[in-house]
Amino acid sequence: MATPGVLPTFQRYVNGVPIPVSRKSLRMREKYIILLVFATFGVVCFGAFFFLPDLRDRVSVPEMKKQIQIFGDDIFMPGGQKGASGQMRHMDNHGGDVDIHKVEDKAKLDMKIAEEFAKQKALKELSEKANLAKDDTLKFKEEIKEDKDKLIEQQRQREMEMKEEAEKKLKETVHKEHEGGDGTQGGEPSDPDVKQKRDKIKEMMKLSWESYKKFAWGANELRPISKRGHSASIFGTSSLGATIIDALDTLHIMEMNEEFKEARDWVATQFQFEGSTELSVFETNIRFVGGLLSAYALTGDKIFKEKAAGIAEKLLPAFKTPTGIPHSMVNIKSGSSRNWGWASGGASILSEFGSMHLEFVYLSNVTGNAVFAEKVYKIRDFLNEIEKPNGLYPNYLNPRTGKWGQHHVAIGALGDSFYEYLLKAWLLSGKTDTTARKMYDDAVKAIEENLIKVSPGGLKYVAEYKSGRIENKMDHLGCFCGGMFALGAEGSPDPEKYKKLGADIAHTCHESYDRSETKLGPEAFRFDGNTEAKAVRQNEKYYILRPEVLETHFYMWRLTKEQKYRDWAWEAVQALERHCRTENGYSGIRDVYQSHPQQDDVQQSFFLAETLKYLYLIFSDDDLIPLDKWVFNTEAHPLPVAGTHKIQSKQDR
Numbered sequence: 001m002a003t004p005g006v007l008p009t010f011q012r013y014v015n016g017v018p019i020p021v022s023r024k025s026l027r028m029r030e031k032y033i034i035l036l037v038f039a040t041f042g043v044v045c046f047g048a049f050f051f052l053p054d055l056r057d058r059v060s061v062p063e064m065k066k067q068i069q070i071f072g073d074d075i076f077m078p079g080g081q082k083g084a085s086g087q088m089r090h091m092d093n094h095g096g097d098v099d100i101h102k103v104e105d106k107a108k109l110d111m112k113i114a115e116e117f118a119k120q121k122a123l124k125e126l127s128e129k130a131n132l133a134k135d136d137t138l139k140f141k142e143e144i145k146e147d148k149d150k151l152i153e154q155q156r157q158r159e160m161e162m163k164e165e166a167e168k169k170l171k172e173t174v175h176k177e178h179e180g181g182d183g184t185q186g187g188e189p190s191d192p193d194v195k196q197k198r199d200k201i202k203e204m205m206k207l208s209w210e211s212y213k214k215f216a217w218g219a220n221e222l223r224p225i226s227k228r229g230h231s232a233s234i235f236g237t238s239s240l241g242a243t244i245i246d247a248l249d250t251l252h253i254m255e256m257n258e259e260f261k262e263a264r265d266w267v268a269t270q271f272q273f274e275g276s277t278e279l280s281v282f283e284t285n286i287r288f289v290g291g292l293l294s295a296y297a298l299t300g301d302k303i304f305k306e307k308a309a310g311i312a313e314k315l316l317p318a319f320k321t322p323t324g325i326p327h328s329m330v331n332i333k334s335g336s337s338r339n340w341g342w343a344s345g346g347a348s349i350l351s352e353f354g355s356m357h358l359e360f361v362y363l364s365n366v367t368g369n370a371v372f373a374e375k376v377y378k379i380r381d382f383l384n385e386i387e388k389p390n391g392l393y394p395n396y397l398n399p400r401t402g403k404w405g406q407h408h409v410a411i412g413a414l415g416d417s418f419y420e421y422l423l424k425a426w427l428l429s430g431k432t433d434t435t436a437r438k439m440y441d442d443a444v445k446a447i448e449e450n451l452i453k454v455s456p457g458g459l460k461y462v463a464e465y466k467s468g469r470i471e472n473k474m475d476h477l478g479c480f481c482g483g484m485f486a487l488g489a490e491g492s493p494d495p496e497k498y499k500k501l502g503a504d505i506a507h508t509c510h511e512s513y514d515r516s517e518t519k520l521g522p523e524a525f526r527f528d529g530n531t532e533a534k535a536v537r538q539n540e541k542y543y544i545l546r547p548e549v550l551e552t553h554f555y556m557w558r559l560t561k562e563q564k565y566r567d568w569a570w571e572a573v574q575a576l577e578r579h580c581r582t583e584n585g586y587s588g589i590r591d592v593y594q595s596h597p598q599q600d601d602v603q604q605s606f607f608l609a610e611t612l613k614y615l616y617l618i619f620s621d622d623d624l625i626p627l628d629k630w631v632f633n634t635e636a637h638p639l640p641v642a643g644t645h646k647i648q649s650k651q652d653r
């Protein structure tokens, strides 16, 4: 029997007649089995197509690891659209539905790799740049160091040059040994009326001196009513005998020889310039250094020179500022220095740092120590070079930045003696210091162009410039300028003009006296509306024994010999006697417009140094302190003009 095949066989019929089954054809059952096999194969292949990994995109394990490290979760959770199932699917460009993970992962990966390359490249470039920058920084640092070294060297050279220049100037204006002495006493007028007036002034000096001696000896000033010592803040807290030192030369000039000797002995044996005290550099210079140097120049007594040098040395720390412009105050124990809090953001003041020149140059001359002259030439050079608004010098200058402070310009308080010292530096040098003369001429020109005014009543005055506008006011302090303009006329571009200007200012300042009840002038007077040459504000009505108006009368008398100047001076003497004299000295008054003004109980040291000296000289002959041989500092202490005096004995007198 034939073994049945594996596959089932099926009987076929043709016209109802069975035909024998041939083994060439498959039975139905076999066909189904074969179909099933193919179908299974198809399913397997189809599945493989979708589920087996894409070999084309395969990356190595280490590479994959690296990429995971780089991109982290982004590989698994790339940004983009997600279906509800979280599976990302996307239509390819041909509209086919492709696995978006694959496409986007690859694109993302490529992008990340590209980014990574870009980052690496940028990093490399940055690091190259950083290296370059580092090199540049090093180079820059070296350049800065070189520049700094250069600057230091330039500064050193400049200082050397300045030192040499100062020494050269000192040689030109040499006062090698005691040079002076001539015309320091005498001058007795032949006219008995004038002599009587001069004697009266000497008597006033005697009362001032004796009262100070009796009630305030060794203190800075006298309170003549309360009969005790007085000290203003400019002298710090120490008793420095300011009145003794300020009065020395006046005592000598008035031939009060006994009193001069008392004063000289006090200076030699009692005077101590020490203590932990903060002083005004300017006031100490003009009163103490100036007073002592003048006493030395008048007498040749070396003790005065030594004391002056000792004091000036203690002022030197104030000059240690970036510009060399000194501070206003110095502590003479610690050497620390500073400026007044109220002075335009910590500025130094023009009249203060600009009024050191005469004393410091003369001091270097007579001591041979150039350091003092160097300091003041440095100030002068700085001021010469700095830009000036409209050619004017504002009153405030910052010593650290070298910039001007508030643009307040005045020939009175805060500015005054700076202008005076420019002219007098030229005179003291025997007219060789032409830089000073030029600076003076330029400054005066700017003042003329901007500040000189004429009131409706025809009074000429020097106004102030403040906060962008003109202030029609003149200080008593500013009245010195009449004398200065007249003194500076010779050697100016137009001598007659400046003599006349001096005379006009003298007239205006005299008017400020004449228009008061007391015949003494107020601290400041204004030109406002109907007000001319009178104080308006209560705090400008006082008179504190100031000299400036009489100083101008002195120069005008010497230069013109017009009687009115002596007359005006004598009016002032009478007014002083009426309102300021007390039993024990002289006092300032609180209101010049009152017939019986209250006294302020202070006898200022400058009353003895200046006011009485100028008065005495107005009533003396011109051979006493002749102006071609002597230059007054701003406290009226005469210093000798270089090269015009015979050189006297080296011995102390």
Ligand code: DMJ
Pocket: 417, 477, 546, 547, 548, 606, 610, 634, 635, 636
């Ligand atoms: C003096 O100390 C000096 O004249 C100074 O220049 C200005 N003030 C007083 C007198 O008024």
